[in-house]
Structures are given as C-alpha cells and as structure tokens.
Amino acid sequence: MPLASEPLQKLGFLTIGLFDERDPGAGHESTLRIIELGEQLGFDSAWVRHRHLQFxxxxxxxxxxxxxxRTSRIDLGTAVIPLGWENPLRLAEDLATVDVLSRGRLQPGLSVGPPRHYDRLAPALYPDTADAEDFSYERVERLLRFIRGEKATTFDGTEGIEEYSDRVQPHAAGLADRMWYGGGSLRSARWTGEHRMNLLCSNVVRVEAPDSEDVDFAAVQAAHIREFRAHHPLGEDARVSQGLVVIPTDSASAEQRAKYEAYAASRLPRVGKINAPGGLTFAEDLVGTSAEIAERLYADSAFREVREVAFALPFTLDHEDYVQILTDIATNLGPELGWKP
Known part of the structure; x- marks a missing residue:
C-alpha cells in the first residue's frame, strides 16, 4: 500500500496467550474471549503464538x-508453529481437522530450525533420533505434500472391517493455499516465494552482512518482501502480512498509557542495532494515538509494501488492556488506515 489513499485490506491481531501456572484455565479462557472480541469488532484474523515449555x-x-x-467468521492463524517440535504427518492431520471444524478459516504459519536449547531438550523430544532429525525446509515440504493430498503410504483399501486411506484424512480443500511461512531473512523470503506459500513478517529480521551496527529495520524488511514477490508465481499479488507491535492509546487511562510507554521503553535498546546471536534486529513498538501511529506506519517502507497486517499484542499485559487495545485498533487505527470491518 504505497499511498495513504490506498486502504488496508485485512486487519488482524496476534496474541501469545499467557497464563498463570497455578490456574492455566483462566489464561486460556482469556485468550478465547479475546478472539471472540476480535470477531465482534470486525477483525479479519486472530493469530496465536506458541510457547513450548513456557507459560x-x-x-x-x-x-x-x-x-x-466459539466464532463463525474470523480467520484463525498460528504465527508460528516451529516444525522442529512436530511430526509433519501428524500435524497435517491436526491442521486439516481444525480447518474442517472451522469451515475453511485456518491460516497455519510455520517455521523451521532446531528447537531452542536442543542439546538439553533432545533426550525428551527425540530420544532415539536426535542426531538424525532434519530441521531444514524439507520438513515444511513434507507437511505441504500431506496437506495437498499426496500419498503418505503405499497401503490403502479394506482390511477386515477397517477401511484405510493412503492420504491424510480428513482432506481440507483449499488449506494448501492458506499455508504461511514466518520468514525473517532474504533466504527464507526467497524460499517462501519459490514454494508458493504466503509470507509472515514480524517485528524481527535477520541482517545479512551488515555494513555497520546501525540498521534500518523497515528497509531490511521491505527488501525481504520484494525478494519474496520476485520469486512467487503471483508476483505483486502474493500475500504478505506484517506483524509489528502496535499500541494505540485513544481510550487508554493515564495508568495504561504509562504502562504501555514503560513496556516499549524497556524493549528500545534492541531497536536499530545488530543483536547477537544470529544478527537479529527488532522493530520499535509503536505507542500513541491512532492518528500518530498511522502517520508512523505510512512512513515505514515495509508497511507500504503490504495490504494486510496482524498487529502483535504486547506481552505481560492484563485482559482489560488487551480489550482496550483491540477496541482502539478496530474503531480508530483501522479506519485511519482505510480499513473497514
């Protein structure tokens, strides 16, 4: 969306779904209520993150x-499922089942690579195959083949009173076109385009061969988006979603505004710098009125490349904070960006 006159087409949000170890049900219920609220406010999509062995x-x-x-219209996404923890065949069954239950609303986002702290985790996760596991893009390709309905076994037919399929069941028609990859580097953006997936961009990118310690996050991410579209068969029509942390304060109390500003300030030291390990850099969290945030977004070269967003909710806030933020995004910020619920 290169001009402010071009409306944002799809507005979504992302939540981590924190909970208290002593009462995990309350946290999960809060997340479900937030998703229900998102549908009521007219959001196009709600996305959830994973947190393995965390809260x-x-x-x-x-x-x-x-x-x-508990919803009927809003798209439901994952941003992202790290496939290093998953068996692609079993995950394909789970994704297809939820897509059928949601009547075609699932938007699965994926990533690859070994799990964090793999040396300590491997004995529990892959006790017999830890050194043989393949954490490359091939793991995604295998999942995509199953989702598309390619054969998973050479056996099918009837055995006694049991009937077997050689493909993943249920088959969810259309799900293959709604598969996303969470790419944060030129290489991953290129691979995603070549494999006809959709591209999820977040508030973190990998900087390759930096010229200095100072980095223009938006310029790096915009280059990734252009690389993705250059290698995708749909070109400029290929889907890209951006996921910055955005905190409008239009209806926030003075106490909430102070909390949000402190949250963003605590994360500011990592912005615009190369952070170890891996050469990562982060986008600045945007806090302010919807009009102020819209102005900053239109000045962001990566935002001007996208037509849909999934704004990330901050971590560690309370349920009522998320209600206020989502309400302001839907009723103030979205319209500032030309979006209609």
Missing part, C-alpha cells in the same frame, strides 16, 4: 479448535 500457548492448534466453535 504461554503450547498447543495453538488445540486452542484454535476451541476458538473455531
């Missing part, structure tokens, strides 16, 4: 299965 959503597919029964 956030560890099973996003299971949570979205529940959300599919």
């Amino acid at each position: 956030g959503i560890s099973s996003p597919v299971a949570l979205l299965a529940a959300a599919s029964q």
Whole structure:
C-alpha cells in the first residue's frame, strides 16, 4: 500500500496467550474471549503464538479448535508453529481437522530450525533420533505434500472391517493455499516465494552482512518482501502480512498509557542495532494515538509494501488492556488506515 489513499485490506491481531501456572484455565479462557472480541469488532484474523515449555500457548492448534466453535467468521492463524517440535504427518492431520471444524478459516504459519536449547531438550523430544532429525525446509515440504493430498503410504483399501486411506484424512480443500511461512531473512523470503506459500513478517529480521551496527529495520524488511514477490508465481499479488507491535492509546487511562510507554521503553535498546546471536534486529513498538501511529506506519517502507497486517499484542499485559487495545485498533487505527470491518 504505497499511498495513504490506498486502504488496508485485512486487519488482524496476534496474541501469545499467557497464563498463570497455578490456574492455566483462566489464561486460556482469556485468550478465547479475546478472539471472540476480535470477531465482534470486525477483525479479519486472530493469530496465536506458541510457547513450548513456557507459560504461554503450547498447543495453538488445540486452542484454535476451541476458538473455531466459539466464532463463525474470523480467520484463525498460528504465527508460528516451529516444525522442529512436530511430526509433519501428524500435524497435517491436526491442521486439516481444525480447518474442517472451522469451515475453511485456518491460516497455519510455520517455521523451521532446531528447537531452542536442543542439546538439553533432545533426550525428551527425540530420544532415539536426535542426531538424525532434519530441521531444514524439507520438513515444511513434507507437511505441504500431506496437506495437498499426496500419498503418505503405499497401503490403502479394506482390511477386515477397517477401511484405510493412503492420504491424510480428513482432506481440507483449499488449506494448501492458506499455508504461511514466518520468514525473517532474504533466504527464507526467497524460499517462501519459490514454494508458493504466503509470507509472515514480524517485528524481527535477520541482517545479512551488515555494513555497520546501525540498521534500518523497515528497509531490511521491505527488501525481504520484494525478494519474496520476485520469486512467487503471483508476483505483486502474493500475500504478505506484517506483524509489528502496535499500541494505540485513544481510550487508554493515564495508568495504561504509562504502562504501555514503560513496556516499549524497556524493549528500545534492541531497536536499530545488530543483536547477537544470529544478527537479529527488532522493530520499535509503536505507542500513541491512532492518528500518530498511522502517520508512523505510512512512513515505514515495509508497511507500504503490504495490504494486510496482524498487529502483535504486547506481552505481560492484563485482559482489560488487551480489550482496550483491540477496541482502539478496530474503531480508530483501522479506519485511519482505510480499513473497514
């Protein structure tokens, strides 16, 4: 969307779904209520992150299965499922099942690579195959083949009273076109385009061969988006979603505004710098009125490349804070960007 006169087409949000270890049900219920609110406010999509062995959503597919029964219109996404934790065949079954339950509303986002702290985790996750596991893009390709309905086994037919399929069941028609990859580098953006997936951009990118310690996050991300579209068969029509942390304060109390500004300030030291490990840099969290945030977004060269967003909700806030932020995004910021619920 290169001009302010071109409306944002799709507006979504992303939540991590934190919970208290002593009462995990309350946190999961809060996340489901936030998704329900998002549908009521007219959002196009709601996305959840994973947090394995932490106090956030560890099973996003299971949570979205529940959300599919409490909503009827809003798209339900994962941003992202790290495939290093998953068996692609079993995950294909889970994704297809939730897509069927949601009547075609699932938007699965994926990533690859070994799990964090793999040397300590491997004995529990892959006790017999830790050194043989392939954490490359091939893991995504395998999942895509199953989602598309390619054969998973050489056996099918009837055995006794049991009937077997050689493909993943249920088959979710159209799901293959709604598969996303969370890419934060030129290489991943190029691969995503070549494999006809949609591209999820977040508030973190990998900087390759930096000229200095200072980095223009938006310029790096815009280059990734252009690389993706240059290698995607749909070119400029290929789907890209951006996921910056955006906190409008139009209806916030003075106490909430102070909390949000302190949150953003605590994360500011990592912005615009190369952070170890991996050469990562982060976008600045945007806090202010919807008019102020819209002005900053239109000055962002990466935002001007996209037509849809999934703004990330801040971590560690309270339920009523998320209600205020989502309400302001839907009723103030979205319209500032030309979006209509």
